[in-house]
Structure formats: C-alpha cells, structure tokens
Amino acid sequence: MVLLIISCNAVKKVQEDQHLLTENKIFVNDEEISKRQIFDQLYQEPNAKLPLLGIPLKLHIYNAANPNPDTTFYKWLHKKPKREKRLINWLSKKQVEKIGQSYVGFHEFLEDAGEAPVILNKEKTERSASRLKAWYWNHGWFNVETDYNIEKLENKRAKVEYRIKPHQAYILDSISERIASPQTDSVYQQHKEESLVVSGEQFETDKFNAERDRIVSLFRNNGFYHFEQEYISFDADTIDTNHKVNIDLVIADRNIQKEDTAYTVPYRAHYISDVNIFTDYTYSNKERSITDSASFKGYTLYSFDKLKYKPEAIADAVFIKKGEVYRDLDRSLTYRRMNQLGIFKYPDIQYMSDPRDSTGTQLITNIFLTPKEKFGVDFNFDVSRSNIQDFGIGFGGSLLIRNVFGGAETLEIGGRGSIGSSNDAADSEDRFFNISEIGADVNLSFPKIAFPINTDGIIPKSMFPFTTVSAGVSTQQNIGLDKHNVTGKFNYRWYPNDELTHRLDLIDLQYVRNLNSSNYFNVYRNSFSRLNNIAQNNFDQVENSYFNEDSNPNDDNLPNLSIPDGAQSFIRDFNNNTYNFSSEENQITRNIIERRNRLTQDNLILASNFSYIKNTKENIYDQDFTQFRFKVEAAGSTLSLVAPLLNLDKNDNDNYNLFGVEFSQYGKFETDFIKHWDLGQQNIFAIRALGGIAVPYGNSNSIPFARSFFAGGANDNRGWQAYDLGPGSSGGINEFNEANMKITLNAEYRFNLFGQLNSAVFVDAGNIWNVLDNVEDERSRFTSIKDFREIAVSSGLGLRYDLSFFVIRFDVGFKTYNPAYNRQEWFQHYNFAHAVYNVGINYPF
Structure with a gap:
C-alpha cells in the first residue's frame, strides 16, 4: 500500500503554469527554526503528510477523485451501443441511475476526504512575510526585517524560504497612569502590583491585551457596572529611548449620550x-x-x-x-x-x-428561573457479546424526580437487568437464555454539605458543594459463582476552582456474597487444569473416588477429578498433609488453594476515600491540557477499632467476622497523570503515567477482587487482553489475573488521515504484582527493584473515527517485550498471529 501511494503523482492536478508548494523554511538571523508558533503565521503550508512516512496521503486521495465523474460514467455507459440496454434489462433503469449516482458520490467523497494541492501563491507568500513581521513587531522587535525567496523546480514543485532579521528588542521602561475617575484610580492603585505590564520585560502586545482584560475584570468586580474596555488605552513612547518603551496607561471617564447631547461623568461604584x-x-x-x-x-x-x-x-x-x-x-x-x-x-x-x-x-x-419538568424518564436497551456470554440482551430504566423534598434535591430511582446465553453457565438446563442479572439503584443528591457541623468556613458555597447518598442491589444467576451485591455510598464533592474537583466518600460500603462457590473450578478452568494434572501425576496417592470414574493406574488415559466433590476432597487431603508431592507441586497446589479461597469468600468492605482531580482542559475542543488525579482509601479501620468492643467472633484465620463475614482491612493509593501536547495540524502527542498499591493489614491478608488491579485491555497495555497480563513474570496463568500493585506508562502520537478518520501509533508499558500480601508465587511478587524488569511493553497502531460527540476506536497491539519468557523476551511474538485487537469508545487517555 505504501509503495502504491508513493508511486502516485502528487502534481496530477497541478496546471502547467502552477507549482505545488512542498516545503516552507524559516530562518532567523540565518539560523533555521522549527517553532510551530512561528509557522502558524504563514498563510500557506504544504499538504499535510503522514508522520514518519512523509507521504501526503490526503493529497493523493484528492487526486484519485475524478473531477467529472458524471461525464465519465455516461461516457462509459454509452461507449458500447447495447451496454445501457443490457444493464437496464438485467437490473432496471432506476438501478442503473443509482449506480451512476453512487459512482459520482464516491468521487465526491474522495474530494471531501482529501486535500486539494496547495498551489504556490505569490500574494499569500508576501502576506505571510508581512504577518511574520507583524508577529515579531508585536513581540518587541520594532525594527524587524523580513524577506522571502521562492525556488521553483522543474517538476512543477516549489519551495519557499522566509528570512527574518529581528534586530534589537524593545524593553518596557517607565509605566505611568492617567485615570480620570477618583474611585477607579483608587481601586487600580490597590491592585497595581497585579499588573501584567511590568517594567524591565520585553514588549509584547498580548500582555497589553491581557492587561486590558484584567483591568475590566477588576473594575467590573468592584462595583463599576458601566465600565467597558473601550475606555482603556495605552500610549507608548519610543522616540530617542535607546530601545526602551515608556508606557502611559489612560482610563477615561464614562461617556454618556442622550439624544443630541454627549457628556462624561466619573465612574462610581454600584x-x-x-x-x-x-x-x-x-x-x-x-x-x-x-x-x-x-x-x-x-x-x-x-x-x-x-x-x-x-x-x-x-x-x-x-x-x-x-x-x-x-x-x-x-x-x-x-x-x-x-x-x-x-x-x-x-x-x-x-x-x-x-x-x-x-x-x-x-x-x-x-x-x-424557569423550572424543568418535575419528572424525567429514561430507558435503555443494548445487545452485546463478551467472554462471559455468547449473546446478551440488556435493558434498564430510571425515574428522575426533581426538587423531591422542596430543597432542590434530585432523586433518581433506576432498575436494570440482562439475560444472556452462555455455554459456560453453571446450570444451563438446555435453555437458550441461561444466565441473568437484575439490579436496582437509588440516588439522592442535594446541593450542600450535609454534616452536623457547619462547614461553610472550610467549603464555602462558592465551591459548589453537593452531597450524594446512593444504594444499589444486584443478583446474578448462572454467571460464574453467582453473586448478591449490595452497595451504599455517602459522599461529598466540591470544586475549589475551575480546574479542581475534590470528592470525599465518607462511607463506601460493598457486600459481596457468592451463591455458588462450588462452581469455582467450572469457571476457572486454568486453575482446575493445573490441579487436575497434579492429581493425575500422583494418581497412586489419590483416592479413586475423587475421579470421574474408576481406572487402573496403568491406564494411559487417566480420568479427571470430579467437580466439585473430587476437587474439594483432594484439596482437603492436601491441607491435611496426606500426599507426598514434589516441592514444586506443593507450591502450585498452595497457590491454587489460596486463590480459590480468596475468590470464593464473601466480602464486606467498609471504606472511606478521598479523590483530588485537577484538569486544565477548558472545553471538549482543547487539545493541550494536563490532568492529574490521586486517590487514597482506607477500609476496615473503624470496624477493627470497634470489633473488640462489640466482642465480635473470630474465624479460623484469627480475624474478626461481622455478620458471618470477614471484613476487609487495607490501605490503598492510586495516582494518574495525563498530558496532551497540541503540535498543530491535528497532530497530538499524549502520555499517561498511572500507579497504584493496596496493602492489606490487620483483619486481612489479601485485597478483595473488586478492589484489586488488573492489566491489559483497550485502555491499558493494548498488547494483552484485559486481565491477561501478569502478575509479574507468571505469564497470566489464570483466567482473571489481578494483584495489589500496578504501574502503567503510555505514549501515543495521534494524527489525521483524512476527513473524520484519525490514526495513532502507541507504546504501552506496565504490569501488576503482588506485594505485602499472602501470595507465595515468587514470579508474581514484587520483592526488589530488579522486578521492574518485568514491566511488559507493547506497541501498535490504531484508527479512530470522530463522530464529534464520541470517537469509535480500533487499536492493534503487539507484544514487544513479554516478561513471561525467560529468554528472548523482545519481539518474540511480534506478529499479527499474536496481535490483540481492541475496540473502544473515545480515546484511552
């Protein structure tokens, strides 16, 4: 494809007396520069080229369009006397006309998606030179000289060189004021040190414009209701000042026009x-x-x-x-x-x-104030497919009640449900829809901080505080282990300024009850396969009744452990030290048992957390911004303090139970940094750094599955599917691999191909590890700085179609460095056979 594009004639639609602009160069004092800010002043730039390849793809797409498609089609249609008649007899006259319309429409699409050749225009070149001169003048080089040189080549191509001599810049010297109204002068003098026009700095027109805006904002926020920017002017003196500028700020009185009479009055505060x-x-x-x-x-x-x-x-x-x-x-x-x-x-x-x-x-x-409707109703419906279900139908709805108690509160009551078909259902009963989930949620939000003590001194109403109370329940049937899930939250959120968001979840409650724990080895087949292999390797030590059928130890085809009875009996005997296995088999079995116990146990999480979010993005069109987020969470601390006072029972692990469930206790920290650079011409470079760690203590020796970390997937390390990467160098041996420590690094270069279709090349790095918990597998644990060598790397490319309100994304990720391989970790599976294809909505970060 690349060779085909290169072979295209870029000047196909350039007339004989025209030249395609292929390059601009700018020299300042004979030194070539590449600042995007300077190049943005030019009225003409060459056709956009693909990064790295340097191919003007949009130009070639435009050139591929037929300038007269309707004429071409009808010439083809009538080239042979009987062609049109045969097509009409075979199709119909209407269908033949539609073929012609489609042909014309396709070439119109190519023109719209492509980019017309940029033809060298001398007038625009002169205007560009003048604009460069104006840019340098506005930045203090009042004696700047600009010139240009056009180099026309024989192949209908041309290059332009711009040459700039700025000379010595002018510096601000004395700054004085002439403010007519006494009240405005008094306010200005109180805030004079905030001025953006400062003596000793280089002259910049933009700073004077910003200073005008500052003064207008200052006055209009100090009572001067009628004040406008037109009353502000700056007088500059550069005569015989030795490249210095003396500034006189002038603020006139208010001008009033009544019929044929005009007069001025001093400004007064309102x-x-x-x-x-x-x-x-x-x-x-x-x-x-x-x-x-x-x-x-x-x-x-x-x-x-x-x-x-x-x-x-x-x-x-x-x-x-x-x-x-x-x-x-x-x-x-x-x-x-x-x-x-x-x-x-x-x-x-x-x-x-x-x-x-x-x-x-x-x-x-x-x-x-015009009220909205008191009630709002929303319904949703979706069809999906996932690794859990072969086919699923989801549905839901919510009722929104505004001003429910007369205090500007908002109450939302919602319900959701889904049915699906899965070959892995716990109990299919030969029904097509054999799995289901149903749930309900309620959410109450009111515009203040609900707290026994007045918090206005800490969180004033100018920070727009909200309090939200929410609760939810859901239940699953024939999905994995089946679950009852109950959640409850009591949180506050407020906004200290336009860039900051603070959120405090005072109560974050989650209760998870597994309804079908005996189905564990049907769901986690990798764990069962490893356990079964150990049992078969030691067939002579294991009770025959633990297997699906009686068998002679000398048979080549050994039976499998039965699920659940055989597998559970085998684990019970192992825990009672019944078997004499190798040290490696003992370790693998202990790892399987530890993971099974953790994933089948019920969870009770009572946590509090605080999130700090800073986002400099001004609107959805802002492509140059920074985002920073960190979150701290503590779970189980309060329960741990009151457990002895309440005389709670302890379980076999010597941990406290509440309502028969061992409550979780841990501390967790997460941070996320995102930075976007707008490089111009729809080119963007974006990076992300994400890290997190959750440490169990006290009443826990592991982190609940719902609060652990995973790696891989469309928004993470795209060379691996979600939950497939890690922990460490273990190679993702489980169906759902997770751990309690995570590091992720991403870099992505985004660029436009044509029209609304964008592309990107990316590099992702990261992994998850177990640290300070009860996992014993050394390959999964982070024990020293050397374990950073287990950071997995993937790279790839993607396509993104921008629908304005959201982006459809398709990425292809290749495993570039896989820490699971002991040797030749780099580029071992760098091919399409082992690529991971990710489909997502919007950008990954």
Missing part, C-alpha cells in the same frame, strides 16, 4: 439594593400576578403559583447579595450554580437602576 427571584417564570406567566412570596436573608422569592421551593435552598444558589457591591463574578457564579442544580433551565439575570435611589448607584437584581 451596590445591590434588592435581589428578587422569580421561581416559576415562563413566557406565558409574564402577564400574571404574583400569588405567593417569601423572604430569606435579604432575598425575596416570588411565585405565580404556590411556592414549591424552600427559600434557603434557592437563596443558597445565588451569589448576588443585597447591600454588597456589584460584581460580574457573582452573576457568573449564580449562572453556574443554578445550572448545576439541574432543576431549572438556563436562568435570566437582569439589573435595573433602583428608581428609589437619587444617587444613581443602586441596582435591583431580578433573577428569572
């Missing part, structure tokens, strides 16, 4: 005299009279019908306060908080002069 909130405003209500009202801490709430909201709940979402100075920030915070409540449409906030005030400095605030 204050809020009243705050009126209309809680059920609609266009149809505008002519109606108010029938109900209430007052709370300076706020007056009005309603055209009976007031349905607790005054304190609505007032708590308003940051504009009676008697305080006018601030743009208060209005923005009110907009944001009202939207977060989810019970109103976008609010309308209006200010008007108070007719009772003779000074002209008082403002009345009117807030118009």
Whole structure:
C-alpha cells in the first residue's frame, strides 16, 4: 500500500503554469527554526503528510477523485451501443441511475476526504512575510526585517524560504497612569502590583491585551457596572529611548449620550439594593400576578403559583447579595450554580437602576428561573457479546424526580437487568437464555454539605458543594459463582476552582456474597487444569473416588477429578498433609488453594476515600491540557477499632467476622497523570503515567477482587487482553489475573488521515504484582527493584473515527517485550498471529 501511494503523482492536478508548494523554511538571523508558533503565521503550508512516512496521503486521495465523474460514467455507459440496454434489462433503469449516482458520490467523497494541492501563491507568500513581521513587531522587535525567496523546480514543485532579521528588542521602561475617575484610580492603585505590564520585560502586545482584560475584570468586580474596555488605552513612547518603551496607561471617564447631547461623568461604584427571584417564570406567566412570596436573608422569592421551593435552598444558589457591591463574578457564579442544580433551565439575570435611589448607584437584581419538568424518564436497551456470554440482551430504566423534598434535591430511582446465553453457565438446563442479572439503584443528591457541623468556613458555597447518598442491589444467576451485591455510598464533592474537583466518600460500603462457590473450578478452568494434572501425576496417592470414574493406574488415559466433590476432597487431603508431592507441586497446589479461597469468600468492605482531580482542559475542543488525579482509601479501620468492643467472633484465620463475614482491612493509593501536547495540524502527542498499591493489614491478608488491579485491555497495555497480563513474570496463568500493585506508562502520537478518520501509533508499558500480601508465587511478587524488569511493553497502531460527540476506536497491539519468557523476551511474538485487537469508545487517555 505504501509503495502504491508513493508511486502516485502528487502534481496530477497541478496546471502547467502552477507549482505545488512542498516545503516552507524559516530562518532567523540565518539560523533555521522549527517553532510551530512561528509557522502558524504563514498563510500557506504544504499538504499535510503522514508522520514518519512523509507521504501526503490526503493529497493523493484528492487526486484519485475524478473531477467529472458524471461525464465519465455516461461516457462509459454509452461507449458500447447495447451496454445501457443490457444493464437496464438485467437490473432496471432506476438501478442503473443509482449506480451512476453512487459512482459520482464516491468521487465526491474522495474530494471531501482529501486535500486539494496547495498551489504556490505569490500574494499569500508576501502576506505571510508581512504577518511574520507583524508577529515579531508585536513581540518587541520594532525594527524587524523580513524577506522571502521562492525556488521553483522543474517538476512543477516549489519551495519557499522566509528570512527574518529581528534586530534589537524593545524593553518596557517607565509605566505611568492617567485615570480620570477618583474611585477607579483608587481601586487600580490597590491592585497595581497585579499588573501584567511590568517594567524591565520585553514588549509584547498580548500582555497589553491581557492587561486590558484584567483591568475590566477588576473594575467590573468592584462595583463599576458601566465600565467597558473601550475606555482603556495605552500610549507608548519610543522616540530617542535607546530601545526602551515608556508606557502611559489612560482610563477615561464614562461617556454618556442622550439624544443630541454627549457628556462624561466619573465612574462610581454600584451596590445591590434588592435581589428578587422569580421561581416559576415562563413566557406565558409574564402577564400574571404574583400569588405567593417569601423572604430569606435579604432575598425575596416570588411565585405565580404556590411556592414549591424552600427559600434557603434557592437563596443558597445565588451569589448576588443585597447591600454588597456589584460584581460580574457573582452573576457568573449564580449562572453556574443554578445550572448545576439541574432543576431549572438556563436562568435570566437582569439589573435595573433602583428608581428609589437619587444617587444613581443602586441596582435591583431580578433573577428569572424557569423550572424543568418535575419528572424525567429514561430507558435503555443494548445487545452485546463478551467472554462471559455468547449473546446478551440488556435493558434498564430510571425515574428522575426533581426538587423531591422542596430543597432542590434530585432523586433518581433506576432498575436494570440482562439475560444472556452462555455455554459456560453453571446450570444451563438446555435453555437458550441461561444466565441473568437484575439490579436496582437509588440516588439522592442535594446541593450542600450535609454534616452536623457547619462547614461553610472550610467549603464555602462558592465551591459548589453537593452531597450524594446512593444504594444499589444486584443478583446474578448462572454467571460464574453467582453473586448478591449490595452497595451504599455517602459522599461529598466540591470544586475549589475551575480546574479542581475534590470528592470525599465518607462511607463506601460493598457486600459481596457468592451463591455458588462450588462452581469455582467450572469457571476457572486454568486453575482446575493445573490441579487436575497434579492429581493425575500422583494418581497412586489419590483416592479413586475423587475421579470421574474408576481406572487402573496403568491406564494411559487417566480420568479427571470430579467437580466439585473430587476437587474439594483432594484439596482437603492436601491441607491435611496426606500426599507426598514434589516441592514444586506443593507450591502450585498452595497457590491454587489460596486463590480459590480468596475468590470464593464473601466480602464486606467498609471504606472511606478521598479523590483530588485537577484538569486544565477548558472545553471538549482543547487539545493541550494536563490532568492529574490521586486517590487514597482506607477500609476496615473503624470496624477493627470497634470489633473488640462489640466482642465480635473470630474465624479460623484469627480475624474478626461481622455478620458471618470477614471484613476487609487495607490501605490503598492510586495516582494518574495525563498530558496532551497540541503540535498543530491535528497532530497530538499524549502520555499517561498511572500507579497504584493496596496493602492489606490487620483483619486481612489479601485485597478483595473488586478492589484489586488488573492489566491489559483497550485502555491499558493494548498488547494483552484485559486481565491477561501478569502478575509479574507468571505469564497470566489464570483466567482473571489481578494483584495489589500496578504501574502503567503510555505514549501515543495521534494524527489525521483524512476527513473524520484519525490514526495513532502507541507504546504501552506496565504490569501488576503482588506485594505485602499472602501470595507465595515468587514470579508474581514484587520483592526488589530488579522486578521492574518485568514491566511488559507493547506497541501498535490504531484508527479512530470522530463522530464529534464520541470517537469509535480500533487499536492493534503487539507484544514487544513479554516478561513471561525467560529468554528472548523482545519481539518474540511480534506478529499479527499474536496481535490483540481492541475496540473502544473515545480515546484511552
């Protein structure tokens, strides 16, 4: 394919008197530069090329399009006298027309998906040189010189070189102010040290624009309701200053135009005299009279019908306060908080002069709120296939109740269920749909921190706090070990600023009960196979009744252990030291028993955790941002303290049981760092570093399966399927491999192919290990710094189709370094036969 593309003629659609622009070079003081920021000033850049290969794929796609497809099709159709007639007789006239339309549509698609050749334009080259000059001028090089040279080649191609001589840059020297209004001058002087225009720094136009924005924000957040940016100007003096700039900041008085008269007045701070909130405003209500009202801490709430909201709940979402100075920030915070409540449409906030005030400095605030529908209903349905089920149907629904108790609360009640078909079902009974799961959830959210002590001093309402109480139950039938799962959470979340999110799960409860533990070896066939091999290798020591049928020890085909009775009896005898196995067989059997006991035991987890999340991404289109998250979790500590006081029973492991279940006790830490660099022209480089460790102690010697780590999959190390990698160098011998320590490193270079189709090349590295728990297999454990050699590496490439609201992703991962191999770990299975194909939604990080 690459050879075919290379052989394409890039100048196929370039006219004889035209030249294809193939390269731009920029030299500053005769030194070539590559800064993307500088190249972005050019009006013409060569056609985009594929990274590494350097092929203008989009150009070749465009060139492949027929410029006159309709004419070409009809020429072909009528080339032979009877061709059209034969096609019509064979198909129909309508079908032949559709073939022509499809042919035309395909070539139109090629044109849209491709990229027209960039033809050298001298006028655009001159404009580019002028724009480069303007860029350097705006960064302080007032004496900059720019020039360009066009090199036209014989093969209808051309190159352009831009040459720049910046000369000496200008530095800011003295900075003075002329501010007409005394009140604005007083506010400015109080915040003068925050100025972005600083003496001694190089002149930059962008800093002056940013300083204008700062001054406008400063004044409009200190009461100056009428202040606008047009009243700010900067006078610069560079005459005989030896490459220094003297700046004079000028802020004029307010200009008022009344009919044919214009005059100026000094700015004066405005204050809020009243705050009126209309809680059920609609266009149809505008002519109606108010029938109900209430007052709370300076706020007056009005309603055209009976007031349905607790005054304190609505007032708590308003940051504009009676008697305080006018601030743009208060209005923005009110907009944001009202939207977060989810019970109103976008609010309308209006200010008007108070007719009772003779000074002209008082403002009345009117807030118009339009309620959303009290009830919302949602349904979902899906069809799926997975490694658990061959075919599955899922369904669910939820009922949303807004303002359920009158305090802006939101209550959501949901149910979900699924049925499926699986050859591995515990009890198929010859039914097609032989596995099922059903569950229900309830979630109550309200806009404050619910705590016995007032937390406003620590978490003020400007941090938009929420409290959520949730609970859920689910049950499975014929899926693995079958489970009852009960969850409950009581958590807080708040936002210290636009980039930060804090979340505290004060109570995180999970109870897991296995209903069919005897089915373990039917589900975890790898574990059974290894246990069965040991039993068969020592057939003469094992009771014949443990096997599926009687057999002579001399037979070549030995029977298998029966499930569950035979396998359980074999394990019981092993624990009673009945057998004389080799040390390796003893270790393998102990590992199998340890894993079986852990995965079949019921779990009771009572934890608390805190999450810190920082995200500099401004919107969905921002491609240059940083994300950082860490989470700390502690489970079982409270229960461990009260267990002796409650005189709880202990089990055979000398650990406490609560309601017959050994509660988990551990400490857990997770961190995740993501960084994206926008390289321009839809090229993005992204990295991620993720790590975590969970250490059992006290009442536990292992981590519950639900809270452990796994590796592999579409969003992790893509050379391995989910749960297939690790732990350590063990080689993923279990169906679901997990451990209590994890490291993952990812790097990905993303680029556009054509249209909405993007691609990427990536390298993933990482693994999981057991540490400080009861796993004895040395291959799975992390014991020293040398074990970092067991970090697995994969690499590959992928395709991504961008549908704007989400991305469909297909990645192919190759095992580049596999720590499970004792020798020749690198590139041992680097081929499509051992590749892993991942399908996902949105980007992996």
